Amino acid sequence: MITTVRMTKLAGILHSEGFYNFRHNPFAIAGALIILLFLLTALFGPRLVTQNPYDLAQLDLNDSYKPPIWQEGSDPRFVLGTDDQGRDMVSAMVYGVRMSVAIGFCVTIICMTVGTTLGLISGYKGGRLDSFIMGLVNVQLSFPSLLIAMLVLIAFGRGVWKIILALSFSGWVTYARTVRGTTMAEKNKEYVEAAKVIGFSESTVLFRHILPNVMTPVIVIATLQVGTVILSEATLSFLGIGIPITEPSLGLLVAQGYVVLFSGLWWVSVFPGLVLMFLVVGMNLLGDFLRDEFNPRLK
Amino acid sequence: MLFYILKRFLQMVVVIAIVGTIVFIFVNMLGDPAVLLLPPEASPEELAKARAVMGLDKSSWEQYKIFVVNVLHGNLGNSFVFREPAMRLIFERMPATLEIVVLAMFLAAVIAIPLGVYVGAHPNTFISRSILSLSLLCVSMPTFWFGIVLILIFSVQLGWLPSSGRGDVVILWGMRFSFMTWDGIRHLVLPAITLAVQQLATQLRLTRAGMMEVLRQDYIKFAKAKGVSPHNVLYGHALKNALIPVVTVYGLEFGGLIVFATITETIFAWPGMGKLLIDSINISDRPVIIAYLMLASMLFVVINFIVDILYTVIDPRIDLR
Numbered sequence: 001m002i003t004t005v006r007m008t009k010l011a012g013i014l015h016s017e018g019f020y021n022f023r024h025n026p027f028a029i030a031g032a033l034i035i036l037l038f039l040l041t042a043l044f045g046p047r048l049v050t051q052n053p054y055d056l057a058q059l060d061l062n063d064s065y066k067p068p069i070w071q072e073g074s075d076p077r078f079v080l081g082t083d084d085q086g087r088d089m090v091s092a093m094v095y096g097v098r099m100s101v102a103i104g105f106c107v108t109i110i111c112m113t114v115g116t117t118l119g120l121i122s123g124y125k126g127g128r129l130d131s132f133i134m135g136l137v138n139v140q141l142s143f144p145s146l147l148i149a150m151l152v153l154i155a156f157g158r159g160v161w162k163i164i165l166a167l168s169f170s171g172w173v174t175y176a177r178t179v180r181g182t183t184m185a186e187k188n189k190e191y192v193e194a195a196k197v198i199g200f201s202e203s204t205v206l207f208r209h210i211l212p213n214v215m216t217p218v219i220v221i222a223t224l225q226v227g228t229v230i231l232s233e234a235t236l237s238f239l240g241i242g243i244p245i246t247e248p249s250l251g252l253l254v255a256q257g258y259v260v261l262f263s264g265l266w267w268v269s270v271f272p273g274l275v276l277m278f279l280v281v282g283m284n285l286l287g288d289f290l291r292d293e294f295n296p297r298l299k
Numbered sequence: 300m301l302f303y304i305l306k307r308f309l310q311m312v313v314v315i316a317i318v319g320t321i322v323f324i325f326v327n328m329l330g331d332p333a334v335l336l337l338p339p340e341a342s343p344e345e346l347a348k349a350r351a352v353m354g355l356d357k358s359s360w361e362q363y364k365i366f367v368v369n370v371l372h373g374n375l376g377n378s379f380v381f382r383e384p385a386m387r388l389i390f391e392r393m394p395a396t397l398e399i400v401v402l403a404m405f406l407a408a409v410i411a412i413p414l415g416v417y418v419g420a421h422p423n424t425f426i427s428r429s430i431l432s433l434s435l436l437c438v439s440m441p442t443f444w445f446g447i448v449l450i451l452i453f454s455v456q457l458g459w460l461p462s463s464g465r466g467d468v469v470i471l472w473g474m475r476f477s478f479m480t481w482d483g484i485r486h487l488v489l490p491a492i493t494l495a496v497q498q499l500a501t502q503l504r505l506t507r508a509g510m511m512e513v514l515r516q517d518y519i520k521f522a523k524a525k526g527v528s529p530h531n532v533l534y535g536h537a538l539k540n541a542l543i544p545v546v547t548v549y550g551l552e553f554g555g556l557i558v559f560a561t562i563t564e565t566i567f568a569w570p571g572m573g574k575l576l577i578d579s580i581n582i583s584d585r586p587v588i589i590a591y592l593m594l595a596s597m598l599f600v601v602i603n604f605i606v607d608i609l610y611t612v613i614d615p616r617i618d619l620r
Binding site for chain 2: 020024082100139142143146147150152154155234235238239240241251254257258261262264266269270272273276277280281283284285288
């Protein structure tokens with residue numbers, strides 16, 4: 001019985017207009033495939049690569065600064081070369097991708113939950129609570145998010161959880177503002193009246209009735225935010241205030257490569273940056289598609 | 300209008316007071332500067348003496364009171380490292396930062412707006428699609444990495460452009476500027492491009508989106524039906540309204556770029572205030588960090604204020620109250 005319901009739901013999605021547009025948009029498909037590829041890398045990559053690049057026992061300093069295999073002096077074990085510690089670049093990047101993806105999704109989920117909840121309450125309740133939350137949002141929006149993240153990291157120091165905290169701190173406001181606006185428009189509609197008359201509690205009305213109707217913009221913002229978060233993490237780590245050097249990070253790899261740039265050791269910084277760009281392009285392609293799809297003004 | 304300006308001014312003061320307090324609390328959570336600044340073999344007495352000199356032996360509340368009084372006197376303390384007022388250090392480096400930020404904004408606007416208009420007006424041509432794809436790459440690219448790639452190509456491989464420092468500077472009104480000398484300009488090119496590229500892509504996409512939305516509206520159809528030339532429809536009628544979101548973002552991005560310049564300055568060893576911030580974080584030079592954050596927040600609050608006023612000038616439909 002339940003499976004039939006699920007099947008009909010699935011069939012409904014597969015026959016919807018949105019999915020039709022998705023199937024006929026090569027950019028959107030490319031974006032989805034790139035994201036899938038990176039998700040698989042993050043999940044299974046560490047099992048496939050030859051070494052754990054962050055286990056010092058597995059590294060040999062004699063292997064340091066080997067160029068990629070098409071250059072002279074390379075080692076067939078290291079397809080894209082090695083860094084200053086003798087880390088295999090491919091392995092290091094796989095671990096870096098894992099970290100980027102984890103932080104990207106983690107921060108986005110935190111921001112989405114906090115921002116949407118506060119936006120719902122703010123828009124539904126109105127009054128002083130609304131002025132307070134929106135005051136906070138407006139103050140925060142007038143400062144660049146990078147500065148806010150820096151401030152948090154300056155206070156708490158480097159670390160994986162600290163960077164998640166810092167980026168969540170600066171990223172929730174967009175959700176709150178958007179959701180508040182939509183909620184204010186939704187709360188006067190008849191279905192909300194109906195739910196109230198039936199006698200549902202306030203939280204049921206908010207989270208079971210209004211929430212599904214404000215999710216569309218939230219999903220669009222979330223998709224685009226994952227990419228932004230990944231770039232911010234890389235940037236902060238590159239500046240030396242994000243991920244500590246004992247942990248994998250694509251931004252840190254670029255920073256390591258930057259130091260030896262003038263010795264002709266280009267691969268240490270070039271490859272991780274390319275990987276970052278590829279990952280964020282995927283998120284942006286899908287995000288742009290969703291945004292256009294859900295924007296009524298472009299129909 | 301006057302009432303509105305007064306109200307916003309009061310809001311500004313409140314915001315700066317809150318930010319100042321937050322900054323003070325956060326920066327005080329940093330490690331003990333005495334330990335970081337003195338050599339590791341320093342005795343406990345020496346550490347205590349250093350703390351007393353820096354005013355760190357007092358209670359946090361006392362330190363906060365001193366901080367507030369000093370801020371009101373325009374004094375944000377002396378740098379622990381340079382033994383100079385933190386404000387002066389930042390003001391000395393501000394022209395360098397403003398120089399690349401202004402140049403980057405200029406580059407971005409001059410290239411992005413015409414391209415955005417073209418892409419928005421002719422969305423289906425091959426050129427438009429290529430420009431749009433390229434802009435997507437630019438938005439998705441880590442800025443610091445782009446700077447490094449530029450150094451690799453133009454400094455390491457080709458040897459055409461220098462990769463660090465400001466080059467020869469000219470002193471103008473007591474400030475040093477690079478754009479007046481040939482050597483200075485050569486040093487400016489790469490940092491300015493690095494800073495501009497993401498801005499350029501964002502503005503291009505905004506202009507395009509604005510253009511596409513405006514071109515669907517009835518008044519454009521009417522202008523076309525009336526027989527206005529296509530060129531005039533685009534630049535006379537459509538562009539004005541398409542630019543409203545671009546201008547708003549422009550003001551806010553100016554503030555964003557000053558912070559973003561931190562990255563560019565770090566890569567190109569550009570002696571601006573962003574590099575000073577990163578250096579100060581690394582050596583826990585509290586007064587400089589506080590002064591930077593305070594000055595930056597004041598700057599943003601003022602920029603927002605100006606943008607809000609400009610809004611009404613560009614779009615009279617917006618009511619300030």
